[in-house]
Amino acid sequence: MAASENTTPRRHAIGEVLFRHETILLLVLIAEWFYFNSVGRRFGTLDNTFEIMRHSAEIGLLALVMTPIILTGGIDLSVGSLLGLCAILFGKLWRDAGMALPLAAGCTLLIGALAGGLNAVLIARLRLPALIVTLGTYSLFRGLAEAITRGVDTFTNFPDSFLALGQQHFAGLPTQVWFFLVVTVVIWLLVHRTTFGRSLRAIGFSPEGARYAGLPVERRIAQAYILAGVVSALAAIIYTARLGQAKADAGTGYELFAITAVVLGGTSIFGGVGTVHGTLFGVAAIAVLDNGLVHARQPREMAGMLTGVLLLAALGAGALPKLLAKLRGPRHSSAPPS
């Protein structure tokens, strides 16, 4: 959790394990798809596919930006609350301050960056544990949203041109999916094709080592949290457009879905290991499960339970080979769990 904890080197061939993990997840996803397709009559239609995409865009965005953070060995519990705060500030700027919608959206993104910057300063500069800092801002952002709206105020009656962003199609896909795709591509390139991504992994493996290697550790960590703030604000705008209203409780619990999706996608919570496409598979697995169970006429609660079981199974599958090897071989002086 604290970035400085992670100093034990990994002994496994990471590429191999990762390959296996994501393949399994993809197989699970395909199995889910075929099962629900055979059970639910309307499940496999294009409309329903679009519906799944539409509903998972916000959590997907949060999960995407959570990936770089978890890669550094950090965590961000505040993204869901920040989504709520940005949604109502967006409404406030538009309705009460009389801003044009594009300007209000721009300001909201700026606010997201500032809020992410608060996390960044506390975590990167003061070197406080990310879990606790974002627990504090989780409370703070939600509390500010509630205080600003006094718990009751909601923002509605957005113009249709804005609602189209969340409810209409553009060039054959739901409009928000285009935003999602752009963010996906950007973050995939950042994490997998730039030195930025490599330094995030290096920091996740060993912050001290990364520092000695001359990487700007503080700046990289700060950038990851600011990015999360900006994209949370974007998710807030999309959320508002999809539902047509902004309320203080928007995005409650989204941070847990996002973290679940990232970990399900094979990213190690201790940092250093993980991929963006793994996260995408994770988001898809959760979204398909959620939607498919409705079509299969199963209780909604089943989705949450199965997601939890899937998460434990994914973790267990990763841990099992290690355990078996240990049982078979003689006891080495292995590092204890941290």
Place this chain on the structure above:
Amino acid sequence: MLRRFSRTGFQGGRAPPHSKTQAPNLLLRDFDLMQKYSREISVAIVLALLLLVMAIAAPAFYEPQPLLSRLAREAPTLIVACGVALVMVAREIDISIGSIFALCGVCAGLLAGSGWPLIAVCGVVVLIGAVLGAMNGALVAGLRLPSIVVTLATMVILREGLRWKQQGAFINLPDAWQWFGLSQRGGQWTLIACALILLAVLAWVSRNLAAGRFLYAVGSNAEAARLAGLRPRWITLAVFVFMGALAGLAALLNVVQSPQVDPKSGTGLELKAIAAAVVGGVAVSGGRGNLWGVFVGVLLLACINPALTYLHVEAYWEKAIQGAIILLAVIFDGLRNRRSTN
């Protein structure tokens, strides 16, 4: 590390006899104690200031009956916060406690409804909590999975399973159950006494008994603890089992306060408990923390909402202020650590 251990060793010893000839020593010792507990003391000072402000600005805050009710409502939180503080001292974390709490509450309601005697229900509910905790502990210690993810998964599984089973329906409790069959006043005093006795025992155990010191040893450096002959994984398992049992106990103390059991109770309890522990000076990186500090943290966070009400500030600010307090506490820690390392 060495310093931390020598300090804690000192803290466990008996105080030297007070005498005039030892006055300089005594002063130094007091200064040392002040420094060691500066974190806990500063939170206590903040709490004292808040209470003082309330005494001047809104004396109605201290009316005995509402005050007693408020304290009784915080008794379960205190127990859970003590448990999570011990888990954090052992360098793990448990965010499934809110769900275990709710599940245990519902179990207590169902068992009581089907006519089980009170003692049996109490025993079984605490046992259920311990078993659920053992499940977490087995996954964390046995498979060496990260505790935050394991307990995230069990939190969701238990919470959703409970919602599936109960569909949000409340459970009526037999009349004899409320306040354990005592009068309201007597019941509230009993709850508070239970929580305080447990706190005192745990605080003493964690400082003076080997079992308590093991947690600090494992949380400070698990590998060193292993080389010293401890078995960190069994200790991790034990602390999760204990946490589960405490969550069950807290659920009992919560259930008896109202005529019905709310299956949604305990939502967000895990974050509240962790926040109280952090404000009280427990380090999430393990090996540091004091249960009396946690006590002060619980009281401080519990005071915010009533204080706002009595000061006629809108209660919507509660969460924001709570968040600000957590951030201030952790910033305080960060600045202090920085000074001590420089």
